[in-house]
Amino acid sequence: MIKVGIVGGTGYTGVELLRLLAQHPDVEVEAITSRSEAGVRVDAMYPNLRGHYDELCFSEPDTERLGACDAVFFATPHGVAHALAGELLDKGTRVIDLSADFRLRDAEEWAAWYGQPHGAPALLERAVYGLPEVNREAIRSAQLIAVPGCYPTAVQLGLLPLLEAGLIEADHLIADCKSGVTGAGRGAKVPSLMAEASESMKAYGASGHRHLPEIRQGLGDAAGGQVGLTFVPHLTPMIRGIHATLYSRLVAGRLTAESGELQSLFERRFADEPFVDVMPAGSHPETRSVKGTNLCRLAVHRPGNGDTVVVLAVIDNLVKGASGQAIHNLNLMFGLRETAGLDAPAIMP
Ligand SMILES: NC(=O)C1=CN([C@@H]2O[C@H](COP(=O)(O)OP(=O)(O)OC[C@H]3O[C@@H](n4cnc5c(N)ncnc54)[C@H](OP(=O)(O)O)[C@@H]3O)[C@@H](O)[C@H]2O)C=CC1
Numbered sequence: 262m263i264k265v266g267i268v269g270g271t272g273y274t275g276v277e278l279l280r281l282l283a284q285h286p287d288v289e290v291e292a293i294t295s296r297s298e299a300g301v302r303v304d305a306m307y308p309n310l311r312g313h314y315d316e317l318c319f320s321e322p323d324t325e326r327l328g329a330c331d332a333v334f335f336a337t338p339h340g341v342a343h344a345l346a347g348e349l350l351d352k353g354t355r356v357i358d359l360s361a362d363f364r365l366r367d368a369e370e371w372a373a374w375y376g377q378p379h380g381a382p383a384l385l386e387r388a389v390y391g392l393p394e395v396n397r398e399a400i401r402s403a404q405l406i407a408v409p410g411c412y413p414t415a416v417q418l419g420l421l422p423l424l425e426a427g428l429i430e431a432d433h434l435i436a437d438c439k440s441g442v443t444g445a446g447r448g449a450k451v452p453s454l455m456a457e458a459s460e461s462m463k464a465y466g467a468s469g470h471r472h473l474p475e476i477r478q479g480l481g482d483a484a485g486g487q488v489g490l491t492f493v494p495h496l497t498p499m500i501r502g503i504h505a506t507l508y509s510r511l512v513a514g515r516l517t518a519e520s521g522e523l524q525s526l527f528e529r530r531f532a533d534e535p536f537v538d539v540m541p542a543g544s545h546p547e548t549r550s551v552k553g554t555n556l557c558r559l560a561v562h563r564p565g566n567g568d569t570v571v572v573l574a575v576i577d578n579l580v581k582g583a584s585g586q587a588i589h590n591l592n593l594m595f596g597l598r599e600t601a602g603l604d605a606p607a608i609m610p
């Protein structure tokens with residue numbers, strides 16, 4: 262069994278790691294930390310886990326105990342992995358960070374977007390961006406993984422086939438994205454109250470959101486140069502889910518008038534990907550169809566056979582957008598079956 266630790270076990274991504282790992286055949290949770298809930302049983306706080314983690318209690322983050330694990334997940338706010346990852350890596354423990362601490366390659370750019378100096382720039386060259394559909398081979402031998410953000414996962418998967426094939430104008434991409442409220446974390450905040458968030462919808466971060474540089478970095482790699490991207494996130498009244506509507510313009514003359522060409526491009530690109538489902542032509546994927554799963558469902562449209570391509574992408578922000586993708590990375594790093602612990606279908610209705 263692979264022994265894992267989780268730092269930051271009381272947040273939504275921490276409890277989602279526990280829910281998914283309860284079904285993992287090759288993994289045992291050795292330690293789970295929370296400073297505020299130290300000593301409390303995890304199933305006392307999360308009754309859905311009763312019967313799965315007998316006697317497992319939250320404990321203080323202790324690098325001796327965590328360093329005895331094969332791998333440690335960080336499900337913590339930004340900056341925590343900066344402080345602790347180096348010591349764990351020195352002990353030979355692999356680190357899978359769900360926060361944004363190691364997602365941007367440029368420490369200065371990270372500091373500008375996150376409003377604090379980068380706390381571990383020396384580790385950046387060892388960090389692998391954990392999007393398996395792009396970096397599978399590098400992930401297998403990585404010691405430190407930066408798990409992609411939720412919006413960046415949906416947007417990159419939706420646009421990668423088009424950019425890699427050079428079919429769209431890379432300087433004018435639009436990502437119109439909607440998220441459920443768990444994306445904002447479990448901490449008490451007025452905008453997340455039911456009376457504030459339900460039966461209403463709003464955009465935020467329209468003039469600059471911290472996921473913008475992360476998405477630009479990934480799309481730029483796919484395009485082989487800088488991309489121009491407008492990214493507008495929205496808060497929607499659902500608990501889980503991200504829906505990305507992605508608009509781009511076809512490069513003139515690169516595509517024949519034959520219908521089905523874009524559909525087969527997407528089908529070919531993701532044919533061997535266990536967690537990307539390219540839906541039949543004409544589909545409109547729903548967030549509820551991926552609830553609780555590590556899947557990204559995609560559909561590609563070309564309205565009126567014109568020069569605009571519309572890609573629709575849905576994920577569960579807590580699974581493919583965070584904890585499920587983190588476990589997919591773990592499976593790759595330890596040579597396990599890629600889908601281990603991640604095979605259950607979505608919850609519907
Ligand atoms: N929610 C989502 O959809 C997604 C979240 N993420 C990212 O995942 C990370 C976790 O998010 P979320 O699950 O929402 O959790 P929260 O940010 O709500 O939870 C934070 C957890 O970290 C612990 N923690 C906080 N400060 C420290 C510290 N200094 N040292 C050690 N532990 C600390 C807290 O416990 P305590 O204070 O008791 O120690 C708590 O268990 C964040 O970086 C988030 O941005 C990524 C993708 C999607």
Ligand SMILES: CC(=O)N[C@@H](CCC(=O)OP(=O)(O)O)C(=O)O
Binds near residue numbers: 445446
């Ligand atoms: C709805 C909502 O507030 N979503 C969060 C993004 C989700 C998240 O946690 O971002 P990371 O993956 O970078 O940690 C936000 O917009 O800040």
